[in-house]
Amino acid sequence: MATPNTFDLSGKIALVTGASRGIGESTAKLLAAHGAHVIVSSRKIEACLDVVEAIKAAGGSAEAMACHIGEMEQIEAIFKSIEDKHGRLDILVNNAAANPHFGPIVDTDVSAFQKTVDVNIRGYFFMSSYGAKLMAAHGGGAIVNVASVNGMIPGVFQGIYSITKAAVISMTKAFAKECAPIGVRVNALLPGATDTKFAAALVKNPAILEKALEHIPMNRVAQPDEMAGAVLYLVSPAASYTTGTCLNVDGGYLLV
Template identity: 50%
Template sequence: MGNSYEGKVALVTGASRGIGEAIAKGFAAEGANVILASRKIEGLQPVVDAITADGGKARAVATHIGQAESIDALVEDIKSNEGRLDVLVNNAATNPVFGPSMFTDEAAFDKIMGVNVKGPFLLSKGLLPLFQEQESGSIVNIASIAGVIPMPGLGIYSVSKSALIGLTKVLASEWAPFGVRVNAVLPGLIKTRFSQALWDSEEILKQTLELQKIKRLGEPEDVVGAVLFLASEEAKFITGQALPVDGGTLP
C-alpha cells in the first residue's frame, strides 16, 4: 500500500462495482480515506470490507445521484463527518436503453441526463463550499469515448457523456480561481457488467477491437492510474482536460 494520498479524503460515486469499485480501492491503496456512494448500501459493504481487510480506510453512504435531495444529504454527511474533501470522482452513470436514440422515450432521456450530467453538476456544486474553504480540490469526471465518437447502441448515453465533457471544461474554467481542478477520464470499452451488452455482441466487440491499437478489452483497473494521476499533486497544472483510456481508439 502506498501513501501518496495519506490524510486525503476521496469520494467515489457508483462505487459498488466495476470502474467505481476499482477506483475506490485504488485510492484506499494509496492511503486515502475513501467515501463510497451508490444507491444501495448492501452493494457497497463488500467493497468497504475488502478495503478495510487490506488495511485501508473506507465507509459507505447510500446515495441516489439522480435525486437532488439524496445528493444534498450526501454533502451534509461529508460536512458533518469528515469536514473536508480533497477528491471527488463522479463515476455513477446509467443507460437504461441499448439501441438507437429513436427508441429512447422522454422518461429514459430524463433519467440518463439526470444521473449522468445533472447529478455530477449538483454534487460538484454542493461540495464547492468545502473546496473553497480549503482553497483546493480535484474533481475527476468519468465520461467516455462515446462522448467524442458515436458508438453502436449507446444513443443518448453518448449525448450525456458529451455533455459531461462540456461540464468538465466549464467548471474547470469557472472554478480555477478557487483552487479547484476539474478533469475527465474517457474510458473505452471496459469489461464490466454495465457494458456487457456491448462486449457480449460479437459484432460490436469486433468493431471495437478493430478501432483499438491495443487488441483487448479494457479492465476496470486500467482506468485507475489515470484517475489517481489527475487527482494528484503531480497533475496540479492540469485542468479542463479529457484523458482517453481506450487502448488507442481515439486519434
C-alpha cells in the same frame, strides 16, 4: 535525498460514486491504497459495504454512504453528511452513470431519456457544484468526471448516453475554468471499452465485440483497474498543474 511520493493521498477525504463495482470499485480501492479515506458510494449501501470491507482488509480506510445522484435530495444529504462527519472533502470522482437505452436513437422513450439526463448531466453538475464549494471552503481539491470516448464519437445504439457524455466533457471544462481560482481542479477521464457489468451489452456480445475491436488499435477491451491509475494521477499532487484535461484511456480508439 528522498524522492517525494507525488501520488501520496494520505489524510485526504475522497468520495467515489458508482463505487460498488467496475471502474468505481477499482478507483476506490486504489485511492485507499495510496492513503485516502474513501467514501464508497452507490445507490445501494449493501454493495458498497462489500467494497469497504475489501479496502479495510487490505489495510486501507473507507466507509459507505448511499447516494442516488439522480435524486437532488440525496445529493444534498450526502454532502451534508460528509461535512458534518469530516469537515471537508478533498477528492470527488463522479463515476455513477445511467444507460437504460441500448438501441436505435429514434426509439429512445421519454423515461430512458429523462433518467439518463438526470443522472449523467444533472447529477454530475450538482455533485460537482456541491463538491467544489465544500473543497473551496477548506483549501481546495480535485474533481474527476468519468465521461466516455462516446462523448467524442457517439456509440452506435448509445445515442442519449453519448449525448450526455459529450455534455460531461463540456461541463468539465466549464467547471475547470471557473473553479481554478478557488483551488479546485476539474478533469475528466474518457474510458474506452471496459469489461464491466455496465458495458455488458458491448463486451459480452461476441458479434458486437468483434466489430468494436476493429476500431481499437490495442485489439482488446480494458479492465477496470486500467482506468483507476488515470484517476489516481488526476487527483494526486502529480497533477497539481492539470485542470480542464480530458484524458483518453481507450487503447487508441480515438486515433482511428
